[in-house]
Amino acid sequence: xxxxxxxxxxxxxxxxxxxxxxxxxxxxxxxxxxxxxxxxxxxxxxxxxxxxxxxxxxxxxxxxxxxxxxxxxxxxxxxxxxxxxxxxxxxxxxxxxxxxxxxxxxxxxxxxxxxxxxxxxxxxxxxxxxxxxxxxxxxxxxxxxxxxxxxxxxxxxxxxxxxxxxxxxxxxxxxxxxxxxx
Numbered sequence: 001x002x003x004x005x006x007x008x009x010x011x012x013x014x015x016x017x018x019x020x021x022x023x024x025x026x027x028x029x030x031x032x033x034x035x036x037x038x039x040x041x042x043x044x045x046x047x048x049x050x051x052x053x054x055x056x057x058x059x060x061x062x063x064x065x066x067x068x069x070x071x072x073x074x075x076x077x078x079x080x081x082x083x084x085x086x087x088x089x090x091x092x093x094x095x096x097x098x099x100x101x102x103x104x105x106x107x108x109x110x111x112x113x114x115x116x117x118x119x120x121x122x123x124x125x126x127x128x129x130x131x132x133x134x135x136x137x138x139x140x141x142x143x144x145x146x147x148x149x150x151x152x153x154x155x156x157x158x159x160x161x162x163x164x165x166x167x168x169x170x171x172x173x174x175x176x177x178x179x180x181x182x
Contacts, residue, residue: 004075005109007099009033009065010053013154018078022069025102032061035130036123042141050137050144054114064160067099067109086112091120131171
C-alpha cells in the first residue's frame with residue numbers, strides 16, 4: 001500500500017493515536033464540523049448520551065482541520081486502529097475524500113463522516129441544547145467537556161477559527177460554573 005492520508009477535525013487533532021510522517025493544515029469542502037452525533041460509548045452512555053463531532057454534509061460549506069500522512073509500512077495497522085476507534089457503533093462512514101492542504105497540494109484522505117440515517121445522528125440541535133448535553137455527559141473515555149475543550153484549544157493553537165466551538169466552550173464553562181454555584 002502507498003502512503004495513506006487521514007483527515008482530522010475533532011479528537012484526531014489532539015489524540016491521533018497512530019504514527020504519522022507529516023501533519024499539514026487542510027480543508028475539506030462540502031462538509032462541516034458539527035456536534036451531530038450522540039455518543040453512547042466514548043463521551044456518554046446509552047442512558048445519558050453525550051455529543052461528539054462528525055462531518056455533516058453541507059454542500060456550500062467546508063471544514064478546516066489537519067491531514068496526517070502515514071508511511072506505507074504503517075497504513076494497515078493505522079486503518080485497523082482507526083476502524084476500531086471510529087466505527088465502534090457504525091454511526092460514522094469511512095470515506096476517502098479530496099482535501100486541500102495548506103501548502104497547495106490536494107490529497108485523498110480517509111475521513112469519517114456521519115451517517116445521517118443512523119439512530120445516533122442528531123443534526124440540527126441548537127447550540128444551547130448542545131452545551132447543556134456536553135456540560136453533563138460522561139462516557140468511557142471521560143467527560144464530554146474534555147472532548148470539547150481539547151478540540152477547541154487545538155483548533156485555536158492551529159489558528160483554525162470555529163466560532164460555534166468557541167461559543168460552546170464558553171457556554172459550557174458558564175453552565176458548569178452556574179451548577180457549582182448552586
